[in-house]
Amino acid sequence: MHLNALKTLTIAVAFGYPLLGATAATIRPAAELPARASVADVVKASKPSDWRALDPANTLYMETPAGRVVIELAPQFAPKHVANIKALVAEQYYDGLAITRAQDNWVVQWGDPDEKNPKPIRHAQRTLPGEFTVPMQSITSFTRLPDADGYAPQVGHSNGFASARDPESGTAWLTHCYGTVGVGRDVASDSGGGTELYAVIGQSPRHLDRDITVVGRVVSGMPLLSTLPRGAGPMGFYDSPDKNVPIKSIRLAQDVPEAERSRLEVMRTDSAAYQAVLDAQRNRGGPWSKVAAGHIDVCNAPIPVREVGK
Amino acid sequence: MHLNALKTLTIAVAFGYPLLGATAATIRPAAELPARASVADVVKASKPSDWRALDPANTLYMETPAGRVVIELAPQFAPKHVANIKALVAEQYYDGLAITRAQDNWVVQWGDPDEKNPKPIRHAQRTLPGEFTVPMQSITSFTRLPDADGYAPQVGHSNGFASARDPESGTAWLTHCYGTVGVGRDVASDSGGGTELYAVIGQSPRHLDRDITVVGRVVSGMPLLSTLPRGAGPMGFYDSPDKNVPIKSIRLAQDVPEAERSRLEVMRTDSAAYQAVLDAQRNRGGPWSKVAAGHIDVCNAPIPVREVGK
Structure with missing residues (x-):
């Protein structure tokens, strides 16, 4: 038995990586924070020049x-x-x-x-x-x-x-x-x-x-x-x-x-894309998050790594 | 083969829990921080009233x-x-x-x-x-x-x-x-x-x-x-x-x-002993430590737990 759709939904939103489209119907008016790009969104939108090979x-x-x-x-x-x-x-x-x-x-x-x-x-x-x-x-x-x-x-x-x-x-x-x-x-x-x-x-x-x-x-x-x-x-x-x-x-x-x-690339930490990663982590948007932390600890700053060709 | 004495020594000091007696002979004059009670020392010296049962x-x-x-x-x-x-x-x-x-x-x-x-x-x-x-x-x-x-x-x-x-x-x-x-x-x-x-x-x-x-x-x-x-x-x-x-x-x-x-006790976090734990973690003494952090993160503050009768 594989995870069903409902499970997948719960997975996606359980810790603030909402599947926006899929969950829109369940959003309560109480959600106060505007939606913002997530770390995953920023990574997805990054350019090749934002990365370097190891x-x-x-x-x-x-x-x-x-x-x-x-x-x-x-x-x-x-x-x-x-x-x-x-x-x-x-x-x-x-x-x-x-x-x-x-x-x-x-x-x-x-x-x-x-x-x-x-x-x-x-x-x-x-x-x-x-x-x-x-x-x-x-x-x-x-x-x-x-x-x-x-x-x-x-x-x-x-x-x-x-x-x-x-x-x-x-x-x-x-x-x-x-x-x-x-x-x-x-x-x-x-x-x-x-x-x-x-x-x-x-x-x-x-x-x-x-x-x-x-x-x-x-x-x-x-x-x-x-x-x-x-x-x-x-x-x-x-x-x-x-x-x-x-x-x-x-x-x-x-x-x-x-x-x-291993064909790994690391996001350049001096890139604008990485600043966007930090900001996405520092102030997560709604609807899942209700409070933006407004802060990031240096050890909570994710440094994206990806495998080339995957 | 069990760990030999030298290994035990290395174990003990590798991350700042020195066996003071055992290692005194190897201390260099360069060690600048005075020795201080470690978290383990404070726990050992605590009184029964510093603890509460779950x-x-x-x-x-x-x-x-x-x-x-x-x-x-x-x-x-x-x-x-x-x-x-x-x-x-x-x-x-x-x-x-x-x-x-x-x-x-x-x-x-x-x-x-x-x-x-x-x-x-x-x-x-x-x-x-x-x-x-x-x-x-x-x-x-x-x-x-x-x-x-x-x-x-x-x-x-x-x-x-x-x-x-x-x-x-x-x-x-x-x-x-x-x-x-x-x-x-x-x-x-x-x-x-x-x-x-x-x-x-x-x-x-x-x-x-x-x-x-x-x-x-x-x-x-x-x-x-x-x-x-x-x-x-x-x-x-x-x-x-x-x-x-x-x-x-x-x-x-x-x-x-x-x-x-499970017969567990937790150190009372409103006790003087716990303040000593925090201070031991905040400013670790020599000879292993060379720099006292002077700070503790709330998630790096150990809350001692012990098993009664052990």
């Missing part, structure tokens, strides 16, 4: 048993770590390692499950000084949100990444949002290097901002991480090795034959 | 194939809907229905999977006027956060629930955070009644605040919802009935034999 030199494919997770790297925000992660990928360091941790409303983490006999590193670095912030002037693109933020003086987007900056200290950083990928470390600032990586799978842990090196974000495949069984050990680590989720490989897109690449 | 008259047990999800209802914020949900529970309306939707970074939703032949309702109401806000003066407990919020003039906690209020309009409401439970509805404000419920499984969708009736929050069992396979249909609905996750039953705790009840 750069194969800065895109990782993590192949898990359930499928591919695509990570876009942000070299501007963590140049040394991104270079080191690419070096680790080049020597196939991650292949055969595992996802060892899944903590609910927090992170999924992967790396070497065997710290007694750690996998040797041939050319890359095991640790690096943290890149928790970068000089503000090194970030050439920043489209600031007008919305206030409690964690940073300014928030916005830098070439497809949610980011923040502080003019007083002259620093910029990537903000921890759903899907953000960062570098696990120990107590010392220079104790991480990319051998352990994590992705955020819950409420944005913004209190980690500037405390850890962020290297990018998951642009496709989040459900492969977010649905993993939560670990029963302390802090969500799996409590036995057979629960670890093997990583078949992590490859740079440019090293994968073109026919096997 | 009220069996306002606690739901949703029994799923993987286990029990415990939901605390908030009658002060949605008196008619909470009464109606209890009426639905009393006539065992939910038993045999299903979780029909799991949309990544959004919600899990449950209700009647067969809208062609909807399950009859005997005594409860199918729909009710929305309770999107309540009069501010009807909320007797509100401990305000000093932190600014973009979505509401004031945010804080009301007896264990993240909430907001607007003195100008004299209204109060529950905020949409991870684990928040609300009432699905159609376009019309009065088209929901509790037959379809959802729980937030991702970034707090605060733009839904005041647009939908919120009835409570999941206090235990979130991973049973958050790890469900995401639906392949539009908006995360499962695309065939065999993918629906059956609900064995939903019961009010007071109707369950005492021996079978």
Whole structure:
């Protein structure tokens, strides 16, 4: 049995993506907000120039048993770590390692499950000084949100990444949002290097901002991480090795034959179309919505991704 | 092979819950923040009077194939809907229905999977006027956060629930955070009644605040919802009935034999201990943390829950 028409209608309107034509008959006069373009409408109306393809030199494919997770790297925000992660990928360091941790409303983490006999590193670095912030002037693109933020003086987007900056200290950083990928470390600032990586799978842990090196974000495949069984050990680590989720490989897109690449495009966050996306999310129109939020949190700003040819 | 000592160390400090004693030897002089009590420390030091047991008259047990999800209802914020949900529970309306939707970074939703032949309702109401806000003066407990919020003039906690209020309009409401439970509805404000419920499984969708009736929050069992396979249909609905996750039953705790009840306690959000929790989260100390956030988002404020006797 497939969902029937009524169900489809309920689906469509349940969270503010109304099928306007189909539901017009049921609209009550009480609906006060005028109809406005939704995020989906804006995406649909966008032009090819509002999008950019992922750069194969800065895109990782993590192949898990359930499928591919695509990570876009942000070299501007963590140049040394991104270079080191690419070096680790080049020597196939991650292949055969595992996802060892899944903590609910927090992170999924992967790396070497065997710290007694750690996998040797041939050319890359095991640790690096943290890149928790970068000089503000090194970030050439920043489209600031007008919305206030409690964690940073300014928030916005830098070439497809949610980011923040502080003019007083002259620093910029990537903000921890759903899907953000960062570098696990120990107590010392220079104790991480990319051998352990994590992705955020819950409420944005913004209190980690500037405390850890962020290297990018998951642009496709989040459900492969977010649905993993939560670990029963302390802090969500799996409590036995057979629960670890093997990583078949992590490859740079440019090293994968073109026919096997994921053909993804990201909406340019410095485009007018993206400003329209933000505005559609900030002030949703009727008839479903009754109150316009008038505000957007940087981690609630959707960054549209699409698969070319679909 | 179990996690060895080194791994445990890495686990403990990877996200700011340092084992102070164990890691002291590795602390670099560069660590600038003084050590402070962590959330875990505050919870450990709390007194019995800082906690309250869940009220069996306002606690739901949703029994799923993987286990029990415990939901605390908030009658002060949605008196008619909470009464109606209890009426639905009393006539065992939910038993045999299903979780029909799991949309990544959004919600899990449950209700009647067969809208062609909807399950009859005997005594409860199918729909009710929305309770999107309540009069501010009807909320007797509100401990305000000093932190600014973009979505509401004031945010804080009301007896264990993240909430907001607007003195100008004299209204109060529950905020949409991870684990928040609300009432699905159609376009019309009065088209929901509790037959379809959802729980937030991702970034707090605060733009839904005041647009939908919120009835409570999941206090235990979130991973049973958050790890469900995401639906392949539009908006995360499962695309065939065999993918629906059956609900064995939903019961009010007071109707369950005492021996079978979950013995949970929630930290009182009007206690000094909870203020210490907030402060520990707002300004985390060294040696792991290098920067204190100085801010807490209402949806990043952990509300401790513990199982009595564990």
